Amino acid sequence: MIMYHGQTVTLVTPGVRPAGAATGDQKRIMTPGRAIAAGADYLVVGRPITEAADPKAAADAIQAEIARALG
Numbered sequence: 001m002i003m004y005h006g007q008t009v010t011l012v013t014p015g016v017r018p019a020g021a022a023t024g025d026q027k028r029i030m031t032p033g034r035a036i037a038a039g040a041d042y043l044v045v046g047r048p049i050t051e052a053a054d055p056k057a058a059a060d061a062i063q064a065e066i067a068r069a070l071g
Contacts, residue, residue, distance in 0.1 A: 013040035018062055021048045032062050036069035 013035040015026045023029055024047055035043050045062055052058035 010041045011039055012042045012044065013038070014044035016043045016045045016062075017048050018058075018065065032065045033069040036066055 013030060015029045016032055016035050017023065017026070017029045019031050030038070032043055032045070043066070049055050049058045049062070
């Protein structure tokens with residue numbers, strides 16, 4: 001999803017799933033690292049965290065992947 005704010009473009013990327021996560025009903029998915037590399041400003045991550053056995057660990061792993069992608 002692209003959002004325009006005056007002269008600024010913000011890229012919001014839904015369907016973000018860590019590598020190896022179930023795709024569920026999503027047809028197009030992207031890992032957090034690939035989304036960041038592709039220029040995403042915001043990632044939409046839901047079920048990979050809320051449905052995880054340990055949601056905090058899942059969120060921490062996703063944050064770590066984002067940090068690596070931002071280098």
